[in-house]
Amino acid sequence: MGTETAGPEARQPVMADVAKLAGVSHQTVSRVLNGAPHVRPGTRDRVLAAIRELDYRPNSAARALVTRRSQTLGVVSFESTLYGPASMLDGIERAARSAGYFVSVASLRSLDTRSVQEAVDRLRDQGVEGIVVIAPQTSAVSAVAKVSSSVPVVAVGSGARSSIPTVTVDNRSGAEAATRQLLDLGHRTVHHLAGPAGWLESQDRQEGWRRALKAADARVPTLAAGDWSSRSGYEAGQRIALLTDVTAVFCANDHMALGLLRALHEAGRSVPGDISVVGFDDIPEAAYFIPPLTTVRQDFGELGRRALELLVAELGGSDHPISRIRIAPEMVLRRSAGPARRA
Amino acid sequence: MGTETAGPEARQPVMADVAKLAGVSHQTVSRVLNGAPHVRPGTRDRVLAAIRELDYRPNSAARALVTRRSQTLGVVSFESTLYGPASMLDGIERAARSAGYFVSVASLRSLDTRSVQEAVDRLRDQGVEGIVVIAPQTSAVSAVAKVSSSVPVVAVGSGARSSIPTVTVDNRSGAEAATRQLLDLGHRTVHHLAGPAGWLESQDRQEGWRRALKAADARVPTLAAGDWSSRSGYEAGQRIALLTDVTAVFCANDHMALGLLRALHEAGRSVPGDISVVGFDDIPEAAYFIPPLTTVRQDFGELGRRALELLVAELGGSDHPISRIRIAPEMVLRRSAGPARRA
């Protein structure tokens, strides 16, 4: 101990070092650090000064060991390179920080239960106190519900019929609004380019579309489906361009709408002259499509933030029954949707 | 101790529990867990069985405390909702996982030194063993270099003149290739819609463009600059559309190219008929722009992966001098660039 010269590899200072320098016990240092009451201002100041002088930083592992709290939250995400998931992650991280938590991420390789299990285990091994799942697929959500371990889990962006707390945009009413908008513009009916099967969002948006059609007594056309990508939108668009009776298409997301727009353009069908198009998401680029895309905006960042707040509330002990937060989306009117011809 | 009945809140099993069940000492359990040699197969099996039966999971905080290794790497990112940063993060996470590390993220509020300092501190407080910085701005990189603490730091996606190890795409040669491509198509010169000042990528791409022009003895037109967003591309496009002598534009990224395309379209200038456009990045949507965008592809995921490998190598003790990995980008030819008129 006494023989420890501050050699070339002077180790990180620990609480005892601070205590010695400030002339107090390590416990007093701890009290200052944790804002405990009953510390004389003068003492506090000396401790603070010592901390600053040594550039002391508490060892989080030691603290976690004794408090049994890692101050870390986990995020499981899939396809996190997409705008939606990336924005949600961003929102989560910001909210976590202001709630005093670190954020650890685990991305999914695929969507089967095993992969989800693996990611959740990984996070648990790290000792996270709670998990947010960004995985809007039916399979992923049910997988999570199944593995749902000892730590609280919240799902975000997914549809809302899982058994775990969920924060999501109201996809159904958003889709309904988009469809109605088109109907109000005088279109006899509205076609739908849906997302892939197995995604809650696909289902909900499709339902909203269907409902709006039914409410207006409009014919329900056969469905086209893509996989969210521009490519799939383009391919569907090539087929749709051949159908002469199509005057309005509601796409399940903006990326597919982009592909659709180009297919229509190449086929010589003008938008919105011949065909009106509406998307969903309002990605930052949507306003710069040709023509600018009318779409349904959802605030991904807000979604992430709310999900994290929900998780923190749960950690706070208020284990109220399962909660579902549903945020209303908002229509953004641009030029890609216009009145039906001969209206 | 003996009075501890497995009440309703049976605590997590610890190594001692496993040891007792398997009839060995805790140290033997530890040996099995860490794959130490000299454990009789029979013993190992009994331990493994006990672990499984109790669903025991090692406490990472305790391990971190004694080994002084958190098995966690930090990522500092800015504007992580963008495709590039998000993809890099994804690549980093995947590589980290296969290297046996957890990943913790900290996003930057703004780009000043204080904000960077804050993020790095946050990560250090958490005990990360190394940090990857996704922050391609000159200011951020220099800030990082300054705060560069006791933990190794690697920058990714940023230009390459910082004092810290860096992984980046060769922006200069990519931009040069893009410009040359346009020149080869017969354009007398090429205009450039640059990224915002202060970004290394802006500078490098601009340099590449300038170099290609010089090499071809072409006139160097005045520069337009945006902020990477489609909106800024659109606004610049409106000005460019007014210039009758512009026949080719190289945009510093695809998003701005999108805005530019629309501005040109609205102004009645056809692409590539009147004006050729080339972008940079090759975001997934670029192939579905109107017209499909010729661009320079960079593999963000690969960038992230390589950065992480570099960091891990550094942690491995091989503190070789500063390394710079530079990955060659690749031109993707599509329809937005064509021969000059009257060629």
Place this chain on the structure above:
DNA sequence: GTTCCGTTTGTTCGCGCTCACAACCGGGCC
């Protein structure tokens, strides 16, 4: 049969911290 050595297992300690509790200090009160 003894010695020696490598394999296998157990014991002890301490990582840096927080918690529970004990000790101390000083002023107000009887």
Place this chain on the structure above:
DNA sequence: GGCCCGGTTGTGAGCGCGAACAAACGGAAC
């Protein structure tokens, strides 16, 4: 003057694990 009490500080223990060392075991060599 002694007692009580609240504010303030210190002491000891232990969180769960891995490292270092010690012990026990068994076979080979003599």
